[in-house]
Amino acid sequence: xxxxxxxxxxxxxxxxxxxxxxxxxxxxxxxxxxxxxxxxxxxxxxxxxxxxxxxxxxxxxxxxxxxxxxxxxxxxxxxxxxxxxxxxxxxxxxxxxxxxxxxxxxxxxxxxxxxxxxxxxxxxxxxxxxxxxxxxxxxxxxxxxxxxxxx
Numbered sequence: 001x002x003x004x005x006x007x008x009x010x011x012x013x014x015x016x017x018x019x020x021x022x023x024x025x026x027x028x029x030x031x032x033x034x035x036x037x038x039x040x041x042x043x044x045x046x047x048x049x050x051x052x053x054x055x056x057x058x059x060x061x062x063x064x065x066x067x068x069x070x071x072x073x074x075x076x077x078x079x080x081x082x083x084x085x086x087x088x089x090x091x092x093x094x095x096x097x098x099x100x101x102x103x104x105x106x107x108x109x110x111x112x113x114x115x116x117x118x119x120x121x122x123x124x125x126x127x128x129x130x131x132x133x134x135x136x137x138x139x140x141x142x143x144x145x146x147x148x149x150x151x
Contacts, residue, residue, distance in 0.1 A: 026055070028058070040069065047065060096123050099125065101125055101128065102130070103127060103132075105135060108132055
């Protein structure tokens with residue numbers, strides 16, 4: 001907090017630093033995350049949407065396009081692509097040998113992620129999905145259970 005106050009003293013737009021301090025002081029990080037997640041969900045279904053975060057002294061309202069969002073996540077999408085390539089190489093499997101893709105987790109709804117797999121496995125490999133919102137938590141619970149048993 002001291003660092004933020006020092007930065008505010010030298011800032012060209014101290015009101016923006018005040019808003020960040022307010023966000024931290026009022027523990028609004030999760031609410032900001034929720035507003036961001038809501039916009040991500042809208043952009044997974046529509047080509048554009050609004051972002052709105054309005055709490056205490058902070059108000060952020062902006063129109064966002066799917067194209068902008070995909071630009072922001074392009075590094076992560078490329079990292080996923082690279083991970084799939086490494087896995088395929090390590091297992092000595094080609095895209096033609098994959099008979100089905102099962103996508104899970106909230107990111108499986110993101111068109112850029114889905115498109116990545118459609119392009120990488122363009123040989124009419126069916127893409128299936130399920131348990132998008134529970135599978136990650138279930139996997140973490142299974143992993144935690146295994147750690148507890150072995151420890």
